[in-house]
Amino acid sequence: MLFALKYGVDLEIIQRSSIMGKRTGQLTLPGEENFFEETKELVERLGADAIRDSDGTHLDPKSKTLPVKIYSTYFVARGHNEFAKKHPEECQQFYLMSKPLTAYSSHLEIPYMEGFFPKQVSPDFDHDPKKWWELIDRSTGEVVEPSLWSLKTEKKEEGNHYLLILENAIPFHRYTLSFLAYALWDPTELYNHITNQWGDKPGDIPFDIRKPHSKAFAKSCLSQWLAEHPDTDVVRFTTFFYHFTLLFNHEEKEKYVDWFGYGNTVSTDALEAFEKEYGYALRPEDLVDEGYFNSTFRIPTKAYLDYMDFIQRFVAKEAKELVELCHKEGREAMMFLGDNWIGTEPYGKYFSSIGLDSVVGSVGGGATLRLISDIPGVRYTEGRFLPYFFPDSFSPGMHPEKEAIENWISARRAIFRSPIDRIGYGGYLSLAYKFPAFLDSMEKVAEEFREIHQAVKGQKAYNKCKVAILNAWGKIRSWQAYMVAHALYYQQIYSYFGILEALSGMAVEVEFLSFTDLLENGIPKDIDVILNAGDAGTSWSGGEIWQNEKLCTMLRQFVYEGGGFIGVGEPCATQYQGSFFQLSDVLGVEKELGFSLSTDKYFKTEKTAHFLLEDFSKEELSFGESKKNIYATEKDTEILEYSDGSVHLSAHAFGKGRGIYMAGLPYSPKNTRLLLRALLYSCGKENEYALYQATNPNCEVHAYPEKGLLAVLNNSQVPQDTGYYDGKGRLQEIHLEAGEMQWHRAEKL
Amino acid sequence: MLFALKYGVDLEIIQRSSIMGKRTGQLTLPGEENFFEETKELVERLGADAIRDSDGTHLDPKSKTLPVKIYSTYFVARGHNEFAKKHPEECQQFYLMSKPLTAYSSHLEIPYMEGFFPKQVSPDFDHDPKKWWELIDRSTGEVVEPSLWSLKTEKKEEGNHYLLILENAIPFHRYTLSFLAYALWDPTELYNHITNQWGDKPGDIPFDIRKPHSKAFAKSCLSQWLAEHPDTDVVRFTTFFYHFTLLFNHEEKEKYVDWFGYGNTVSTDALEAFEKEYGYALRPEDLVDEGYFNSTFRIPTKAYLDYMDFIQRFVAKEAKELVELCHKEGREAMMFLGDNWIGTEPYGKYFSSIGLDSVVGSVGGGATLRLISDIPGVRYTEGRFLPYFFPDSFSPGMHPEKEAIENWISARRAIFRSPIDRIGYGGYLSLAYKFPAFLDSMEKVAEEFREIHQAVKGQKAYNKCKVAILNAWGKIRSWQAYMVAHALYYQQIYSYFGILEALSGMAVEVEFLSFTDLLENGIPKDIDVILNAGDAGTSWSGGEIWQNEKLCTMLRQFVYEGGGFIGVGEPCATQYQGSFFQLSDVLGVEKELGFSLSTDKYFKTEKTAHFLLEDFSKEELSFGESKKNIYATEKDTEILEYSDGSVHLSAHAFGKGRGIYMAGLPYSPKNTRLLLRALLYSCGKENEYALYQATNPNCEVHAYPEKGLLAVLNNSQVPQDTGYYDGKGRLQEIHLEAGEMQWHRAEKL
Structure with missing residues (x-):
């Protein structure tokens, strides 16, 4: 079907029926x-x-x-309680940490199970607590000599009351107990049980296939099950052996959730096997991690990375x-x-x-x-x-x-x-x-x-550039940065997660790189832009790794030679040698922590027109949780948004490339556009912008030039008029119904 | 004069004439x-x-x-240019730091005077730069071997152009040069000169009385001056020898101002005398301090404290x-x-x-x-x-x-x-x-x-309690915490400086203590409340000193036994052993840095009525720049303000005392009231509240019970009606004209 269009270009809409051969x-x-x-x-x-x-x-x-x-x-590893009950010693385990408790005198009692759900977890006394548990003086970080404490279990009406007793406590120090516990209930099943009020239905006990009976049982069970289920074509494993960390409290409310957590993989067998293989023993603290349990927001320690690798294998x-x-x-x-x-x-x-x-x-x-x-x-x-x-x-x-x-x-x-x-x-x-x-x-x-x-499928989509997301995790956490529970909203993450959401449907290639990748292998040749985003001190921003001169030097050279660096929130942040943003020379902005208040800040004037701002009125800019006290260090820093005494969006030329700062990027169609522009501007590919590109931010173009095909999407649920640029930069005007997608002919490149 | 009043109490207003004997x-x-x-x-x-x-x-x-x-x-030490010009080597000095410069190749030129005002400062070549200057690789913190760099002075039309040349630069490292410079112009006189456009009037050259001629000259000069000015009764020294650090840039704009800065005290003589006395030499970096120049916001190093003491003596x-x-x-x-x-x-x-x-x-x-x-x-x-x-x-x-x-x-x-x-x-x-x-x-x-x-004058004012402001400086910076230039507004300080402003006219005693005071001498017996306020990492909050278990233990015991602890902004903050606020057990709140997002935060319910809130509607609460991501850790934390996912005001019982958290306290009459209530609540002296106390926050009572006198002030510039409680807690109702103060009879206690 052919339309005569503005600008004299022919627009060929392809009938959906011509694409859709298959309806099932x-x-x-x-x-x-x-x-x-x-x-x-x-x-x-x-x-x-x-x-x-x-x-x-x-x-x-x-x-x-x-x-x-x-x-x-x-x-x-669940759903066979008759087996699990026969082998309680093969139950899965956790390292738990008691709530920090302050000693008011030299006598300290820690009711270490307080706040946990006794139907979900139960202390493990089978393996010597004096060997496997750690009482830590959190005022000094020192482990308390196990001979100094004792354990007591009081039977009470509402269940066992577990106590650790320390007679030599230092008054007004804080103590935590890291203790091994059995997992009595699969957390997802427990969640379903609580949510759907399944009443007396007994919980599925998770067993650990690292243990001999469980391992044999899991296999024989599957063999038998396959034999008994000849109709099954696809075995949908839900899933394998160890649940992500999900703990409930004594009121059956969620207490701790980490979709990436290795909490449930622990056992004395695992720890012993680890020591044998790696030549060093893990301490409970390596897993308990001051109570943070190696959340992905923590900069991973070598011990934890070793442990993850050990479990993964x-x-x-x-x-x-x-x-x-x-x-x-x-x-x-x-x-x-x-x-x-x-x-x-x-x-x-x-x-x-x-x-x-x-x-x-x-x-x-x-x-x-x-x-x-x-x-x-x-x-x-x-x-x-x-x-x-x-x-x-x-x-x-x-x-x-x-x-x-x-x-x-x-x-x-x-x-x-x-x-x-x-x-x-x-x-x-x-x-x-x-x-x-x-x-x-x-x-x-x-x-x-x-x-x-x-x-x-199988077509190479047209990409405007290639961006690498740089953090402490890299590839293993592809598309999983800034997540706590799976895809749930947290106030502290949406201003960063928006970057991933924006990129997920953007005409750019995306790769996830770790600092280690860069330090070991350098920056891959095909990367146009490197993006580092996160709060200072988290794995996403990187913390002290930014004191590594090799990393900073590599990135400076990369930008100097034409690459882009985009920093969001508190990028490349560690207080060192007079800087907080270690690439402040690239970004052209710094964060004021109070130390440099004596230094006058001269540059506060916003640019009124800029490539990055073309889709926006100033009022529409939104940085989510945003950041404060960001100031321009250079006269030639392009300040694109300045309010409340702080820069929230800026760009700065560094050699042939550019550094771009954003105070946050919650997901929205307009912010998606802003990020795209920032990516292109940072690496000097602004010319790519007006190719296969919709003018209306609610619309997007995806092009497959080799197939001669492009799609224009209306990502909103109301009708939209939009122009779009084809592969030669010619503008077409079209109308899309709510949520509509249209296929158009794209000239082969 | 007697009035019959509500509640049947006699109110005796004292005529101002009876107080004011003296009119000159x-x-x-x-x-x-x-x-x-x-x-x-x-x-x-x-x-x-x-x-x-x-x-x-x-x-x-x-x-x-x-x-x-x-x-x-x-x-x-200024105003005698004929002398100063005769002894240019006795000119005062600075250590200056060049703007950090990134090397793009192994050849690096640092125009180190760039950004300074050449009429104010001039490089000192009289003392061997290779000995006294430091070129620092800020990517590693290492000092570059002086033999690797050379200096060059190019004569240009607009004045000398000074260069440091390094042929062995590491590409993409950042470098700074710390260099000695002469001070050619007294900064205050320079400021007046610029402000009042004094044109060709030559600037006052500051000379250094540490040098022999200057020392003798300063004395003989004063003697002569005294002889020549017999009419002078009071010699108003403006001031003595060294100006606070105040630097201008090449455009004659303020570049750096630190009302507390020791920048101008430096000289090679001083550094040599220091080394002789202290047995160790100061490096330029001890004074340059990564470019922060030991701002009072920095946690002072031992070297800098030694140096201050040396200069003060x-x-x-x-x-x-x-x-x-x-x-x-x-x-x-x-x-x-x-x-x-x-x-x-x-x-x-x-x-x-x-x-x-x-x-x-x-x-x-x-x-x-x-x-x-x-x-x-x-x-x-x-x-x-x-x-x-x-x-x-x-x-x-x-x-x-x-x-x-x-x-x-x-x-x-x-x-x-x-x-x-x-x-x-x-x-x-x-x-x-x-x-x-x-x-x-x-x-x-x-x-x-x-x-x-x-x-x-000389009367003991009635005080409700005694508060100590705790920071790294203590007494020496009494009433000077959170200041950059003298009493100027900075966005980063008003939310803390408000505390001092509120306290300045409050019926409480105020003392300033340093962490060292506490660690060496313990908490003075007469202190009721300790207040720690500031941004994390600054001298005001304290930084890593909070990892000192002795400090934390002492404060916990203090509160446990009935004292109060008030934390404002980011108090007692250093990331250590699973806490950021090291006294989170006392405060009952913590700050989320991202590491504990996996842990559910249960406590979000505001108390609707509370002693601290009695003067406020919720809408009136104002925390200035405020803080984010503060959450209650304890069920019994009294959350007094919760908005935008964060606690901004809370109280928590800890033994007989209480910890109170505030996200900021900009000065206002209502916030003054809030702070007073917080002080009393924290140390359990709520009963003191309704003694010598105005009900209207725009009004204040100051009582001198031993003299039988109290004053009621209207601190606003509109008329106010207020009640006030006398020393027996009886309420009086009075009217005050705009800004009025009234004297009333106070019963002797």
Whole structure:
């Protein structure tokens, strides 16, 4: 179809039907017992090619008669309490830390289990506490000689009351006890139990496949299960052996959650094996980490990195054996990215050795989509979309289709950059069935997904530049920076996580690099821009590593020779040799900590027009939590936003490249545009801006020049008019309906 | 006069006339040539008993005929260019640091004078640069071997162009040069010169009385001057030898200002004498301090404290000799607190040994008044009030009386706590004379001042408690914490300086203690509350000293036994052993730096009614620059303000005492009230609150029970109704006109 357009350029819209050959497949629905006819109807209507069960639902026995693959959720290390109870010594373990307690006299009693949920964790007295526990004087950091303390267990009505007693406490010092505990309840199952009020249903006891009986049991169990489930095509491991750290308190409320936490991987066997292999013993403190438990926000210690590697190799090796069992039986092995995923890091060194066929994960937006779709070493990936078919979204009067469309649109732009291979849903299909508008939205999503996948899978998308996210973790935490729990909002992270969300659907290549990568291998040749973002002292910003002259020198040279450096929040921050931002010469800005108040700050004048600001009025700029006390150090620093006595956005030429500072970048369409402009400006690729680019920030263009195809997306849920630049920089004007995507012909480059 | 009052209590207002016996004296006016008759008129009208000259004005020769003392401004170390030019090697010196410069290749040229004002400072080549200068690689902190660099001076039209040339630079390292320079121009005189556009008038060259000729000259000069000025009664030293650090840039704009800076005390002689005495040599870096020049915001190093002590002893010894010359001639010696005051710290160890009769200083408000009036070791103190009689406040259409009354009212409350002995003014009297309303305000101020002084001087004011301000400096920086330039506004300080301003006129005793004081001598027995306030890492908060278990233990015990601890901003802050606020157990709050995001924060509920909040609606609370990410760690933390995800005001019981957290305390009448309540609540003296206390926050009561007298002040410039509690807690209701103060009978306790 041809339109005559402004500027005399021909615009060729490609009919969706010409792209979409296939109207079925690549879709997984949840199944349900006694819901067969409706399931069949939906499978046909939506073109589903797989159905799945989940924790709490079972498939109807007739499911196998449908033209679909059967996914079966499989739990490796829980759900066999008869076995677990027979081998209590093979129960999984934690190192826990008691709440810091101040001694008021030389007699100190620490009720160390206080604040924990006794049904979830229980002190381990089987392994000598005097050997495995640590009482630490937090006023000095010193370990208290174990002979000085004793343990006491008082039986009370509400349960055991555990005490550590220290008679030689130093008054007004603070003490913590790091102690080994058994994990009595799988945390996800416990969460479901609490949330769904499952009452007396006993909790699943997690067992540790590092132990001999558990290891043998896990394998034989899977073999037997495969034999008993001939209909299962895909074994959906949920997941392998160790749950991320998730602790509840005595009131059954969440107490501690770290989606990356290795808390549950601990055991005396593991620690002994570690010592044997690495030649040094880990202290409890190496894992307890002052109570921070090596959160990904902490700069990882060598001991913790060793331990992670140790666990990852073990998990990969053991998981591989289970996967091989599946393959031997002709089944596929799929891993759920979550729950008991610790040690399987998909961007880690050992992941591909597991031999999985696929990974499925929950999609909260663009960044979490990329977290799944970028995973290397599997044949296919699947995204589970929101909302989950649970009553919290599917009760009368609710409009789950709204969340569904929002979720889809936020993920869709990322699919254009790096397509997942399948989509799916979870929960009770019978619930969703009652919401016709939601079923319509599923249909629309499935159609669009197939269309995109078919058009772009395997195609090289046009990229304007390549950016590396630099932090202490690098690749292993690809798309996982600034996360605490999986994709949940935290006030302290959204101003940084927005960077990932913005990048997830942007026409740029993204790589994740660690400081160690740079120090060992230098900056990869294909990187145009390096971005460092985070609060001072965190792993994301980097802390004292910035006192390493090699790192700073390398980055200065990189920018000097034409690369870009973007710092967000408190980048390259450590107080050293008269600077806080160690690359303040590159950025042209510094942070005032109070030490340099005596020095006059001259440069406060905003530039009124600038390449970075072209999409914005000043009022629209938003830096989220933002930062204070940032000032320009150089006359030639381009101050792009200055308010409340502080620079929040600036650019500064350094040699052929530029340093750009941003006080924060919460996700929004406009901030996505700002980041894109910053990336291009920093590395001198401004000319790339007006190629395959929409003028309206609510719209985006994704181009596949080799295929002669481009898509223009309306990322908003209202109609939009937009211009877009084609690959030759010619402007086209088009109209898009709410959430619409249009395919246009792109000239081959 | 008796009134019948509510509650049946008799209220006895004391006529001001009964207090004010004396209507003259205690007032200094500036004199002026050819303005004798008017001066005489004003001396009589205002009851002045002293007139003064100043930098730029001279007294009329007939002045001595007036019944006043004559103050003469005297400059010790400047104003004799004929001498200074004869002894250029005795010129004062600086250590300066060049702007950090990044090397782009192995050839680096540092134009080290760039950014300095060549008329103010000039490199010192007389003392071997290879010995006295330091080129530092700021990427490593290492000093570059002097043999590797060379110096070059290029003569250019606009003046000399100085270069350091390094051929072995490490590319992309940053370098700074610390170099000795001569001071060619007294900074205050330079400031006046620039401000008043004095054109070709040559600048006063400061000479260093550490050098032999200058030392002899300064003394003989003073002797001669005294002989030539028999009319002078009071030699007003402005000041002694070394100016606070004040540098200008090449555009004649202020570049660096530190009212406490020892920059100008440096010389090779001083450094050599130091080494001889202390047995170790100071490096330039000990003074340059990474470019921070030992700002009072920096935690002082041992080397810098040694150096300060060294200079103070020298200054005191030399100043004493000049003071003795005055005394020998029957004159008084008065010191101006400012300008060349470095080394005379009035709260330092050696000040009283100088033997001064008095100190005069500029009053910007209550805290700066106390800075003067609390000075020990002199017979009397004098406050110079604002505005200065200069055209910036005294031009047609202006209302200088407004600033005068504001200044007076802000200082008056402090006078009630600790009276200065005299007041005065500065500038051109002829200017003030043209503003009758201003003359009226002077008359009112002088009368009120005499009245207050007469009533309360030497009286013990009723105090509700005693608070110690704890920081790295302690006593020597009494009332000077959080200051950069003298009493100027900085965005980074007002939220802390407000504490001092509030305390300056509050019915509490105030002491300033250093961490060293505490560690060496423990907490003085009479202290009720300890207050630590500041940004993390600054000398005011304390930084790593908080890792000293002795300090923390001492403070915990203090609070446990009933004392109060108030933390403002980032108190007791250093990341150590799982805490950032090291007294988080006392405060019941912590700051989230990102490391503990995984730990759930349960406590967010504000208390709706509380002793601290009784004067406030929530909307009125103001924490100035405030702090983010503060959370309650304890269930029993009383959260008094919670917004934007953060606690900004809280209280927490710890044993018999309490810890109180405030995110900031800019000065306001309401915040003064809040601080008073916090002080009393923290140490369990809430019962003191309703004694000698006004109910209206714009009003304050100052009581002198032994004299049977109290004053109720209206600190606002509109009429106020207020109740006040007398010494028995009985409530009286009164009306006060704008700015009024009333004397009432107080029952003797």
